[in-house]
Amino acid sequence: MTKKENLAWQYSTVTHDAVDVRHHGAINVPIYQTSLFAFETYDQFQQAAQHSQHTPVYSRGYNPTVRYLEEKLAELERAEMAKCFASGMAAISAAILSTVRTGDHIICVSQAYGPTRMFVTQYLQRFGIDATLVDGSSLDDIRAALRPETKLLYLESPTSMLFQLQDLAACAELARSRGIVAIADNSWATPIFQRPLELGIDLVVHSVTKYISGQSDSVAGVVIGSEQLVSRIAEDEYMLFGGIMTAHSAALITRCLRTLPLRMERHEKSALAAAAHLAGQPYVARINHPALPSHPQHALALKQMNGSSGLFSFESAESPEKMREWANRLKYFKIGVSWGGFESLVTVNPAVPGCAPEARSLIRLHIGLENVDDLLQDMDQAWTDVKDLQL
Ligand SMILES: Cc1ncc(COP(=O)(O)O)c(C=O)c1O
CATH class of the missing domain: 3.40.640.10 (Type I PLP-dependent aspartate aminotransferase-like (Major domain))
Structure with a gap:
């Protein structure tokens, strides 16, 4: 199909x-x-x-x-x-x-x-x-x-x-x-x-x-x-x-x-736009999203799934303390557990085994149903605010 x-x-x-x-x-x-x-x-x-x-x-x-x-x-x-x-x-x-x-x-x-x-x-x-x-x-x-x-x-x-x-x-x-x-x-x-x-x-x-x-x-x-x-x-x-x-x-x-397919199409599209935007940012070392060709199992993703959702993570060489300051400054993303809702969410943790060698932080984003351009601008303005912090 x-x-x-x-x-x-x-x-x-x-x-x-x-x-x-x-x-x-x-x-x-x-x-x-x-x-x-x-x-x-x-x-x-x-x-x-x-x-x-x-x-x-x-x-x-x-x-x-x-x-x-x-x-x-x-x-x-x-x-x-x-x-x-x-x-x-x-x-x-x-x-x-x-x-x-x-x-x-x-x-x-x-x-x-x-x-x-x-x-x-x-x-x-x-x-x-x-x-x-x-x-x-x-x-x-x-x-x-x-x-x-x-x-x-x-x-x-x-x-x-x-x-x-x-x-x-x-x-x-x-x-x-x-x-x-x-x-x-x-x-x-x-x-x-x-x-x-x-x-x-x-x-x-x-x-x-x-x-x-x-x-x-x-x-x-x-x-x-x-x-x-x-x-x-x-x-x-x-x-x-x-x-x-x-x-x-x-x-x-x-x-x-009743709206599950409608929402999933929107989560997919917005998360892919957010991942593409993040790929060019200086604070991003690696993005973990199965729909990206850079994902090591991308071919398998294409074989067994016919779409992707709104949850993915990225790794950063910046410290968890600095990335938490970044998260604090986000206006549209809420800091919280869980995912799958209408709202965008962020969590910041220290890098775990399986992250890239240079990674110090693992940031998980849930991309909600907001206007995606607002979310991209939000991430940019938060970085402008924290980029010179020595943390
Ligand atoms: C992948 C996954 N499976 C299962 C659960 C557990 O579901 P619930 O919180 O509804 O008990 C969660 C909750 O975060 C989850 O992320």
Whole structure:
């Protein structure tokens, strides 16, 4: 599918529904603000209770507002089933736990989101589950970490600080050949620009908090995949830990989903303009953005994604102290964690292993939906202000 065909299909998926006769043709699914659903007869109740994942009985199981969003997200990832959770971490921990038992081993990419790494390398240790962190850009490294008891390969492509990719199709093939489940965090690209399930990955997880929500007003997550794998998670980790998405959150996120392709096109365009502008600046040593030909895995990015989002980083030979002064002077960029919303964001950290040798600082930018020329001028005026500071 070309990029144009893909976007045409995604636009139609997020905007088109048949007239919903259940709700008098209401163009938006109502918010089912209810914990339980009542029945007129005991027979009806007992019948429904046997199918509580598929029919309204109790909202920690099936809520029609949440179910509508789940069906849309499954459709966008071209999957059989999706289950929404209270946060990205609730979705990620549930998905991981569904694949392992005491004595098992997990392989996880070393640049995965911090709390995900902490979950697999520290928290799960107390249940006798071991983990190895690997360089996700090297299939050899992943292969070398395999053990007879390995049950899960956990991927995040691209990663969200240095934007390293994993070859999803090759990883999926390796995992399948060893009977291992492969999970991929697809929060950065969203189903608009990357669909790991089509490349053979078993389960996709999202921090819905990021682009899918896109308004920085919700914390949410989702697990997406085959009915076999996701319904098991729905019956076990979802029902037993109870980290559910509320109907109110689902309604807010559905509202945001209508504009997901539109926003992603804008984030992509503006972030590429910002990266091009930064490439000529004296304070920039290297830019980490998979859509740039200078990215070491650019060919892989073109192979497995058909677009890019608004989050990238650059490295600077200037000190973190000086770059924090630069960040302090930015007028449009807010200093803060997270990403995927309408607003531009900046964080400044000391350089990490994997940065260029001359780099002292790693600056992550989220390019929001503002007028991009304002953002470029903002970065310039902040640099003019700090360039002579001795820090
Ligand atoms: C790549 C990635 N995955 C998962 C998460 C966790 O999602 P949440 O904060 O919704 O729990 C985050 C949060 O920042 C993230 O950046």
